[in-house]
Amino acid sequence: MKRTILMLMLCFATTMAFAQSGYKVGDNATDFKLKNVNGKTVSMADYESAKGFIVVFTCIHCPYAKAYESRIMQLDKQFAMKGYPVIAINSNDYPEDSFDNMKKRSTEMKYSFPYAFDESQDIAKAYGATKTPHVFVLKKAGSNLKVEYIGAIDNDTEGSDPAKIKYVENAVTALLANKTPAVTMTKAIGCGIKWKKTT
Amino acid sequence: MKQIVVLICLVMLSAVSLAQQVVKPIKFSVLEQRYQQANDTTYVINFWATWCGPCVKELPNFLQLQNEFKTDKLRVILVSMDFRSKLETNVEPFVKKMGGNCEVVLLDEKDQGFVIDNVSEKWSGALPGTLIINKSKGIGSFYEQEFQYDELKKTYLNTKK
Numbered sequence: 199m200k201r202t203i204l205m206l207m208l209c210f211a212t213t214m215a216f217a218q219s220g221y222k223v224g225d226n227a228t229d230f231k232l233k234n235v236n237g238k239t240v241s242m243a244d245y246e247s248a249k250g251f252i253v254v255f256t257c258i259h260c261p262y263a264k265a266y267e268s269r270i271m272q273l274d275k276q277f278a279m280k281g282y283p284v285i286a287i288n289s290n291d292y293p294e295d296s297f298d299n300m301k302k303r304s305t306e307m308k309y310s311f312p313y314a315f316d317e318s319q320d321i322a323k324a325y326g327a328t329k330t331p332h333v334f335v336l337k338k339a340g341s342n343l344k345v346e347y348i349g350a351i352d353n354d355t356e357g358s359d360p361a362k363i364k365y366v367e368n369a370v371t372a373l374l375a376n377k378t379p380a381v382t383m384t385k386a387i388g389c390g391i392k393w394k395k396t397t
Numbered sequence: 398m399k400q401i402v403v404l405i406c407l408v409m410l411s412a413v414s415l416a417q418q419v420v421k422p423i424k425f426s427v428l429e430q431r432y433q434q435a436n437d438t439t440y441v442i443n444f445w446a447t448w449c450g451p452c453v454k455e456l457p458n459f460l461q462l463q464n465e466f467k468t469d470k471l472r473v474i475l476v477s478m479d480f481r482s483k484l485e486t487n488v489e490p491f492v493k494k495m496g497g498n499c500e501v502v503l504l505d506e507k508d509q510g511f512v513i514d515n516v517s518e519k520w521s522g523a524l525p526g527t528l529i530i531n532k533s534k535g536i537g538s539f540y541e542q543e544f545q546y547d548e549l550k551k552t553y554l555n556t557k558k
Contacts (some may be wrong), residue, residue, distance in 0.1 A: 201530060261448040328541075329523040353508040356480045385513040387478050390523035390541075 200206050221324010223382040227253075227336050227343040230321045232287065233312035235301045240285065240312040242336075249281030250337040250346070250373060252366060255327040256286050258303050259294035260389035263330040265355050267307065270331065273351070273366060274311040276361060282310040282335075282370045289322035290330070292392040322391055329388030335379075346373055349384030409509070419489045422481060422505035425512045427476075435533040438470040439556050442528040444516070446478045446505075447491045451543045452525040458546040460497035471553070477503040478524060519554060531556055 221227055234240040242251055254270055256263045274284035285397040286309070288295055297315045304313045316322055325334055326348075335347035354362035369379035432440040443459050445452035456475065463473040469522040470487050479488050484503050492501050506512055513522045520526050522526030527544065529552060544552070 207417075328521040350510055353510050355509065356482065356507065358482075359507045385510050385520070385522045387446075387509045387513070387522045387524065390451070390525075 220324070220328075221334065221345045221348065223345050223348060225345045226347050227334065228321075228324050230287075230314070230316070230342065232316055232321065233297065235297075235304045235309075235313045236314075239312075240314045242285070245283060247281070248283055248338065250335065251343070252277065252282055252284045252370065253325070253334040253336060254284060254286045254351075255289060255322060255325070255330055255332040255334075255363050255391070257288045257290045257292070257295045257330045258299050259292060259388070260288075260330045262355055262386075262388045263355065266331045269351050269357075271307065271309065271311075273370075274309075276367070277370050278310065278375075280370075280374055282374070286311055286313045287316050287327075288330075289316035289319050289320060289327065290392040291319065291394045292341060295392070319391075319394060324380065329386075329389050329390050331386075331388060333366050335366060335373070337373055346380050350386030353384070353386075356387065420477065420484060420492050420501045420503050422484060423476075423502040425504060425515065428502065428504070429515065432474075432528070432530050433532055436470075437531070437533045439471050439529065439531040439534075439536070439553070441471065441473045441553065442476055442516075442530070443473070444476050444478055444524060444526045444528075446524055446546050447483070447487045448479070449524045454544050455525060455545075456495060458544055458549050460495075460499055461546055462549055463499050464495075465550070466553070469557075473499045475499050475501045477501065478509060479503060481505050481507075481531065520532075529553065529556060 229242045231239050231241045252273055256266070256270065258302040270284060270286065278284065288300055300313050300315060331351060333347070333349060333351055334345060337346045347366065349365060351366050352362045352364045365381055365384050368381065372379040431462070432442055441459065441462065444447045447453065459473050459475060463471065477488050481503065488503055504512065509525060512519050516528055519539045520541055523541055525543060529540070534556065
């Protein structure tokens, strides 16, 4: 009998694990401890004075990530001092997106934010990141990290529309004013995260 | 002499217009109207880009599908999500080299985000993605995945049942 219950519980646990398809707005996000390009590790717990975070899943090889690179750098310049620093995460299993190349790129471009390597891909899976770039804006609420926005940086990847809607900027600006972001979820084309082969 | 000049002009013009017709830029509303028609045609709409490795790898499977079932009411449309500015420099040379008998278009929308949900709520926006739709049969499924040929063929054949 005990065994049956155990089996059932195991079954249930695995089903839950499979049903987990990432965060929705309003969920509490997990912190992480990932290898950073500066040789140390990075966790959100390291940022005592932050009000929240702009977590960006990105990479090096993807043309969409490339197109957004300067805008990601700009977001950190604009919001880190105000309490919403950028943390960039690369979860790709792809030669061009190696840790060495991350170090090179971040030095070359003088990133003002950490660039963390999610080698196990556990964080991308927990968050439900599917592509690059894929942004999660989190707000500190006590010891929790509440997901406030999921999606694209803006609605103009190519950067040719002066009337673009800057989703992340708008969301963080609203949060800084203690308001709920008007748009909390957007979709954008991106390069699919390169998952490790499971077999 | 005049005739020859006219002839050369004509040849050059047609060469230019042929070169321009390889990949047409298309608005989403136009594309949507096409595959939403209830005309008993199955549309296999593959969203891809020249920069997307897995997309480029699976494209031949779509050409093969159109080829194997060319007598069917099947229309494979390859929709490039490359930037509009890359049409002449990247997309057209790529498509010319690829060859094949499929219609290739480039989605001419600055805001690609709104397209995603209109294609399917199941689509996160990652490439490649494929929509298989037959309005008159009430079939419409989106696949955010890479297709091997066998799998693609099986998925298509299922729509014929």
